[in-house]
Amino acid sequence: MVGVLADVVQVIMFAAGADALLGVAGAGELSKRRVGVYVPEKDGLELVHPGVGKKKSWIIEGNNGANGEDVCCDRWPERGNPQRVLKQERLPRVGGWLLPRSTAGDGRGCRESLPERGAAQRVWKREVDFASRGFHELRGRAASTAMEFKISFLWFKKKGSISNLAHFVGFHVFLLLCFGLKSTEAFDPLDPNGNITIKWDIMQWTPDGYVAVVTMNNFQKYRHIQAPGWTLGWAWSKKEVIWSMVGSQTTEQGDCSRFKGNVPHCCKKDPTVVDLLPGTPYNMQIANCCKGGVISSWVQDPPNAISSFQLSVGAAGTTNKTVHVPKNFTLKAPGPGYTCGAAQIVKSSQFVSPDGRRTTQALMTWNITCTYSQLLSQRTPSCCVSLSSFYNDTIVDCPTCSCGCQNNITQPGSCVEGDSPYLASVVNGPGKNSLVPLVQCTSHMCPVRIHWHVKLNYKEYWRAKITITNFNYRMNYTQWNIVAQHPNFDNITQIFSFNYQSLTPYGGINDTAMLWGMKFYNDLLMEAGPAGNVQSELLFRKDDSTFTFQKGWAFPRRIYFNGDNCVMPPPDAYPWLPNAGPLPLTPALLPLLVFWAIFACFFV
Secondary structure, X not given: OOXXXXXXXXXOOOOOOOOXXXXXXXXHHHHHOOOOOOOOHHHOOOOOOOOOOOOOOEEOOXXXXXXXXXXXXXXXXXXXXXXXXXXXXXXXOOOOOOOOOOOOOOOOOOOOOOOOHHXXXXXXXXXXXXXXXXXXXXXXXXXXXXXXXXXXXXXOOOOOHHHHHHHHHHHHHHHHHHHHOOOOOXXXXXXXXXOEEEEEEEEEEEOOEEEEEEEEEEOOOOOOXXXXXXXXXXXXOOOOXXXXXXXXXXXXXXXXXXXXXXXXXXXXXXOEEEEOOOOOOHHHOOOOOOOOOOEOOOOOOHHHOEEEEEEEEEOOOOOOOOOOOOEEEEEXXXXXXXXXXXXXXXXXXXXXXXXXXXXXXXXXXXXXXXEEOHHHHOOOOOEEEEEEEOOEEEEEOOOXXXXXXXXXXXXXXXXXXXXXXXXXXXXXXXXXXXXXXXXXXXXXXXXXXXXXXXXXXXXXXXXXXXXXXXXXXXXXXXXXXXXEXXXXXXXXXXXXXXXXXXXXXXXXXXXXXEEEEOOOOOOXXXXXXXXXXXXXXXXXXXXOOOOOOHHHOOOOOEEEEOOEEOEXXXXXXXXXXXXXXXXXXXXXXXXXXXXXXXXXXXXX
């Protein structure tokens, strides 16, 4: 029986761009590239496998099959000596790199013969090296450059060839995941497109660098940056320095001893930038700066969802081709939680004059996208939910240890009793300015608790009350907000003393509401104490097809506070209707049950 090539794999990658496919070998050539299918004899090849032990030819298409531009192997191992060989194709000059031509064989650019049986490890090493060089080249070129990376593995029939192929494909899929995916992947089901985009606009060139305006846009619907504000960091690609800044400052100057005369504002390789405080002199301000690093969410306050600063960079490139993009961006708001991707050069930003009659644009622009993850932000949750209703005396408190199980017995100083005579000294003691919360001692140990109470039932309406309580003695929550999910939000009638915005990330499904305080009235949630709470009531209209008080339907499905998911009680602990439990077996019901049991026996 004639031996047949068992396994063939091709991995083809193209960069983004409309001209990528046309730069390889013409748009029509893609239809000829098939896995495990040879070019027919009419294209100039002899029949494959005419017999065992004879020479066999394989040509990987490239440049429309032109002679001298293909890389091929002119000899295959005999039957019984299975080897694997890496097929490399020379790429067109319009994109990708050129492989060195081999002078072996008949001078047509064919690769060397297959290695001997004992050289399998060297073959695998060349495969890995080639893959690494290919991926490095792909990352280093612009998005409009087309590149084709083609790998073909050929095995003769042998036990275990499928397993070897699976290992090889798995290895290259791992490389694709490492080099192809960005580190900014973080998904929020209620705000799938939410992120903070940092835009770096070069406005003018200087003798040794440029002047740039950096703008931070918060495109998150309900997650904001509160006091003490954002902290932005990055690493310079070479030996750049910051000569001056407007609207912000670096936390450290660094070593500037190599400069004589004028000393830069910062000489650190990895500067850290913070916003200036309100009240900064006007000659040190720029538009959208000097708010102490506080950035509102996009829904709550769009004009204040932006923060900007200006910096003059020296020892840098002075043209679009010589300037180097910073790397390793970090954003703290104010603690961890955000992950920033690599800077991407984009189309230059355009600016319209106040009168709308003139448009200017930046000399060069790159964007950095940062996304949030609650798992990176904190090790434990920061809020919990408790429930109650008018039809049941039971108050379902937050689950025990919702935000941790620390207490003064296991960890002294981790919480404070609300009636402690030393409360003031503890709150104003060491760690007053730290970000570590000092909470009141409770069973849940959460800094914030949201209580949902089903208050009243009318003929066509029903009413619920929301109370937000702060148990943190070291934090005033400015511009707080909550996001609640409930199926009756599509028929909400009135909200008292809270602002409301419907969130519909999935089209017609209107079951998510964003609530926040009214400005100068209750938009500030004070620290723990008598004034550390805000509350409101919601009036819903009943829908006869869905409304019920049974099985906890009147309680929310999920609640977020300041963008963090709160811990809900288990569903079996929700307050139930008085008649929702099992009926007691009283003596009056016993004869009735016996009668129906005997009656049923006559029909069985």
